[in-house]
Amino acid sequence: MNKELILKNTQAFILKQFAGEGTGHDYYHIERVVKLAKQIAEEENADVFLVELAAWLHDLGDYKLHDGVDRSIELISGFLLLEEVDSEIIQKVLEIVSQVSFSKGNKAESLEAKIVQDADRMDAIGAIGIARCFAYGGSKQREIYNPENPDETSIQHFYDKLLKLKDLLNTDSAKKLAEERHQFLENFLEQFYKEWNGN
Secondary structure, three states, rough: OOHHHHHHHHHHHHHHHOOOOOOOHHHHHHHHHHHHHHHHHHOOOHHHHHHHHHHOOOOOOEEEEEEOOOHHHHHHHHHHHOOOOOOHHHHHHHHHHHOOOOOOOOOOOOHHHHHHHHHHHOOHHHHHHHHHHHHHHHOOOOOOOOOOHHHHHHHHHHHOHHHHHHOOOOOOHHHHHHHHHHHHHHHHHHHHHHOOOOO
8 A cells, every 4th residue: 555645646636626615625724734634643643644644535525515415434435445545544534534523523532533633623713714714604695793693694603613622622732733823713803893893
C-alpha cells in the first residue's frame, strides 16, 4: 500500500468533488482541516497517515451536502476500495469520520478521531468560521439576524454551536490554538450588536 500515492489521489479526488462548493464546506475548508490535523497529529504523536486520510474524506457524503441523507460510508468506502486501501484502514477512517460531526453528537474515541474532530471544529471559529457561518446561512436562505425572530438566523448559530466549540476540543494543541479564534468570535458579536443598534 503506497501511502503517499493514496494521499495524493485522495486530494485530487476531493478537489474534483468539492471545487466551487458554496456552503463553506468547500475544498479549501477540507485542505485547512488537513493542514491543521497534520500539525496537531505530529504534536500529539498520532498516526499522521490515518489522520490525514480521514481529514481529506471527512465531508465526503455528509448529509448537509446530500439533501439530509448521510452517504459517507458508501462514498468513502467506495473510493478507498478503488484505491486498494487495506480494509482495516478503511474501517478506521469510517470510524473517525462518523465521530467528527458536531451535529451528530458522537464522541471521538481514538486519538486520531479526536484530532480530526478538533481540526474541523477549529475551522468553524475565528475569522474563517464567521465567513463560513454566513455562507452556509445564505445557502439555506437564513436571515443574518432578526431581533423579532432570532432563532433561525446566522447570528443564532454562534450561540448554538460556534461559541461552544472551544470548550469541546479534545487535544491540548488545539485548545491553545483556539483561544485567539474564540476571542475573535466574541469581539465580532460585540461589534455586530453595536453597529446593529446604530453605534
